[in-house]
Amino acid sequence: MKKYSDLYQIISQEIKLTQYAETPTELYEPISYMMSLGGKRLRPVLVLMACQMFDADVSKALNAAHAIEVFHNFTLVHDDIMDNAPLRRGQQTVYTKWNMPIAILSGDLMMIKATQLLCKTESNQLKSLLEIFNKAAIEVCEGQQIDMNFETRNDVSHDEYINMIGLKTSVLLAASLQIGAKIGGASDEDAQYLYDFGKNMGIAFQIQDDILDSFGEGDKVGKKIGGDIVSNKKTLLLIELLEACNKDDKKFVTENLLFESDIDKKINGMLHLYKKYQVKEFAENMKNKYMNLAFASLEVVNTINEAKLILKHTAQELMTRMS
Amino acid sequence: MKKYSDLYQIISQEIKLTQYAETPTELYEPISYMMSLGGKRLRPVLVLMACQMFDADVSKALNAAHAIEVFHNFTLVHDDIMDNAPLRRGQQTVYTKWNMPIAILSGDLMMIKATQLLCKTESNQLKSLLEIFNKAAIEVCEGQQIDMNFETRNDVSHDEYINMIGLKTSVLLAASLQIGAKIGGASDEDAQYLYDFGKNMGIAFQIQDDILDSFGEGDKVGKKIGGDIVSNKKTLLLIELLEACNKDDKKFVTENLLFESDIDKKINGMLHLYKKYQVKEFAENMKNKYMNLAFASLEVVNTINEAKLILKHTAQELMTRMS
Secondary structure (H helix, E strand, C coil): CHHHHHHHHHHHHHHHHHHCCCCCCCHHHHHHHHHCCCCCCCHHHHHHHHHHHCCHHHHHHHHHCCCCCCHHHHHHHHHHHHHCCEEEEEEECCHHHCHHHHHHHHHHHHHHHHHHHHHHHCCCCHHHHHHHHHHHHHHHHHHHHHHHCCCCCCCCHHHHHHHHHHHHHHHHHHHHHHHHHHHCCCCHHHHHHHHHHHHHHHHHHHHHHHHHHCCCCHHHCCCCCCHHHHCCCHHHHHHHHHCCHHHHHHHHHHCCHHCCCCCCHHHHHHHCCCCCCCCCHHHHHHHHHHHHHHHHHHHHHCCCCCHHHHHHHHHHHHHHCCC | CCHHHHHHHHHHHHHCCCCCCCHHHHHHHHHHHHHHHHCCCHHHHHHHHHHHCCCCHHHHHHHHHHHHHHHHHHHHHHHHHHHCCECCCCCHHHHHHHHHHHHHHHHHHHHHHHHHHCCCCCCHHHHHHHHHHHHHHHHHHHHHHHHHCCCCCCCCCCCHHHHHHHHHHHHHHHHHHHHHHHHCCCCCCHHHHHHHHHHHHHHHHHHHHHHHHHHCHHHHHCCCCCCCHCCCCHHHHHHHHHCCCCHHHHHHHHHHHHHCCCHHHHHHHHHHHHHCHHHHHHHHHHHHHHHHHHHHHHCCCCCHHHHHHHHHHHHHHHHHHHC
């Protein structure tokens, strides 16, 4: 059975060999550029991995895998405009390398290309694959909007946060697995269990991401520690802090720390409170809860153990590599 | 058989009764707003009209008709950002009424919703409907990019222009007819003839639009005369002028008139040259050529004459109402 690295090779090759139309160049160059920036290719690998749990011939899921990766990159192109982000994977974002209209339009085109790729799937279940895909795509947009709404709020609850990251991050991982499983011939039930696995695992990944941004070792994580703190991002840590702390500390956070312009002072001040209220431990518990939920769903999927183990190890490795 | 006004009622009612999700409101309110702004609903009516040429039960094409209208409005939401347009159908654009991130994201969501609606079509030809739709959607994006590229060019050829409006404007009209016809049970050949009818008719509509912007009666057209001239839009008139005029006049246009800040002087100067070089007559001839091509395609469609006449009259009325 193929492991992450094998499946990564397959999808990377597919993406690399894809030729887009030549004109208008302003529209197609940004797409080739964005798709060449690389990354873990986690979502398409999950499509292939879920397919091979039920059918060794992963080639039949290749178009769907590619579709999901193009869709994911479309969301990044548009998110980068909305977030005014200058860099993506260490390179200029489409928005800064070209301009805003081109980033909007090439993103739009990627979204359509994603559907077009999915439609190439040889399956008598195309309608149901599209339903899963469209539902997830809509939820990703909803998640992005809810996340933007959080920026101006200091009263976000744990539930609201979990709901948001579920939509913004997890449903696409979940749908990748569900689509791959269905292409492989899984029963609706098994495909749904894999969806649940992906949904809960995605939430755990995001919580881990939140933790590492404040408590990781900078070099290992590959980015500077405290970025979320500096940008006042409503992570699970900040949300838990605002919920758990006493009145004075809350006042200090919402009236001083969030507006502190001295970056080191801001990060240290926030980390001090995170430790005081043990928010890291809270987040670790929450993460473990969702990981356990994920593994429980995987357990009941009706396939050979080896296939489950590959998926489980992938999840664990990702979690470890990030820690 | 149902006429434009009957079919308009059916699709308007369908759009009016559609309830979007309630949250996040920032994402769904702009969609409801945009869909409520009205308009001729030409594309969805064409879907229904093409369906009834082969099957009296137009209800089976209603989701597809709705899908095309949502897609069309998605392109308007994003185009308005790219064009910095403050108004759309006399109302604020989504971009100005809310903001840019919301206009990007709600537009994205409309694009996905369009595919979702199309997928609701009960048809054993869903894959082929999606192929027609995705191809047209991609071409609309290409047309928009090529149109933006024209802004900085003074050497656009007639062929390039016809290609651009074909993509930006016509293919969606054409695809509307092809999709409706296929849902109604037309042969691939007949559906293709209707596509060709729509493609050529769309080009004729756009040329008529270009003519009216410079030579229409302001009150009838419903907008101020000369808008295209003021914004240096590369219409067929301007393209033909730059192609047909002598060296001195070309120099005057490209070095003076295009930069003239006195609006009346600019419009009058350009109209004077349009008359001198008979560009209106040139454009009328071109328009008639495409209208005739369109009607020739319609002629050979294998259906009863009454059905063809309804479509023909619709095209003629639209052309007259605009004149």
